[in-house]
Amino acid sequence: MRLLPIRQQTSPAIGAIVNSQPLAYLLQYKELNFERGYIMNQTTRTSTWKRSLLLVVAMLLVVSALAACGKKNAKDSDKESASNSSNSTVIATYKGGEVTEEEFTKYTTFYSLFDQSFAMYLQIPEAKEQYLKEYVGYKTLYDRSSEDDKKSADTEVATFIKQYNEQLTSNAEMKKTVDAAGLTEKDVSGFYKQIVTIRKYWERNVSDADIKAEYEKNKGGYNLVSVRHILISTVDPSTGEEKRKDEEALKIAKEVKAKLDKGGDWKALANQYSDDEGSKGNGGLYENASPNSWVAEFKEAAITQPVGTVGEPVKSQYGYHVMKVEKRESKKFEELSEDVKTQVKTGAINTKMGDFMTKELPTLIEKINLPKAETPAAGTGTDAGAGTGATDSTEKKDEATTK
Structure with a gap:
């Protein structure tokens, strides 16, 4: 994805x-x-x-x-x-x-x-x-x-x-x-x-x-951003059909955030929970990427979320993203x-x-x-x-x- x-x-x-x-x-x-x-x-x-x-x-x-x-x-x-x-x-x-x-x-x-x-x-x-x-x-x-x-x-x-x-x-x-x-x-x-x-x-x-x-x-x-995320999807990205209910996805996303807040390992948790096949294998990392290439809600969080903190789950058309901005350029x-x-x-x-x-x-x-x-x-x-x-x-x- x-x-x-x-x-x-x-x-x-x-x-x-x-x-x-x-x-x-x-x-x-x-x-x-x-x-x-x-x-x-x-x-x-x-x-x-x-x-x-x-x-x-x-x-x-x-x-x-x-x-x-x-x-x-x-x-x-x-x-x-x-x-x-x-x-x-x-x-x-x-x-x-x-x-x-x-x-x-x-x-x-x-x-x-x-x-x-x-x-x-x-x-x-x-x-x-x-x-x-x-x-x-x-x-x-x-x-x-x-x-x-x-x-x-x-x-x-x-x-x-x-x-x-x-x-x-x-x-x-x-x-x-x-x-x-x-x-x-x-x-x-x-x-x-x-x-x-x-x-x-x-x-x-x-x-x-x-x-x-x-x-x-x-x-x-x-300005380029490096961000990690774990996606708990509500839809199948290949068909657009419902994968799980919204409330179920949000509940799982909050559980993942709680584990990360307690020092959980991004690589292990991304591999276990993330539905983003494009990033789950590398700890959910998108490195030095342009926010303009992302859907609006994810882009907004990547631009505004404080660096170094795990934010509240972000809802997009895909489901819920648990995100951490690792670095952000300002040129x-x-x-x-x-x-x-x-x-x-x-x-x-x-x-x-x-x-x-x-x-x-x-x-x-x-x-x-x-x-x-x-x-x-x-x-x-x-x-x-x-x-x-x-x-x-x-x-x-x-x-x-x-x-």
Whole structure:
């Protein structure tokens, strides 16, 4: 266990291509896919940690998510790569363009190749709508990118397409999925080009002042920490199913803490009690690790808990953690390694991307018109027009006020 959110596993048929270097972007995003709290909380105020995670995920989307091109334009070959059929139903309109159902299907098919959880989320209407809105955001950002950004992406795109075609040739399951959606090599090339291009766009649009401000705001997350923990889990991390009741896990965690407070040996107790297979063999130790890679509750404890003491059990989505912070760095920005400075820059980009998605994007979207999901017939004659109706869930405010 890496103290990261539980996620669905990638389809074995395309495992090799997912492990390729260009797809590191996709992997990074998918590692946090199950923590996309804002998808399911569009009408409520998200908690502080979910808001912070949204910003992290937003950056991962920059480097991992797809962004199809705009309408076909004979003078812009990039925009031709993501299909936009004039015969397909328009499901989203925004300032600068539109998205058709056919185009969105290709977008979601490409994404689903790399993580089965994406396809699962598409079965949830609210999540599907959120993905569509994000897609509009990526299209907008791609259009704002410079020609230099687009041209400089070509080398990475070529490498990716070579690996993609190798897998497509050898994996019948993958080819069947791709063919069923009508996803062409040109579509795939266009989608991936936008992954790289948007990343370059944001790298150009973050200043040194932005980076230093990000560090000052979140020093604890960027300074390395060494921490021991013993996990008493409430869920099976591979399936998400309940392993033991919450009260039972807490009782055991308190017993473990009591033994440690009396001088108990971390290595022996971790080996006996911990459900974290990744650390139980070395006394529960995570050494010189970045708190930003951990789930929110564990991260908060690692940053704030007094050094050298065994804290009260910390509850996370996994269960209860009995923790001891062994050491914690506190460096000035100028003292950071180049690797950590790169992480801070990513955090600054998170903020800009998050602001765009939550503040500007809603003002650009004019209408969302996704077909309603099919529902079982209830015999009442009122089952929401299964498969034939549409949800006009997002329209311009001035239109709404006139109806």
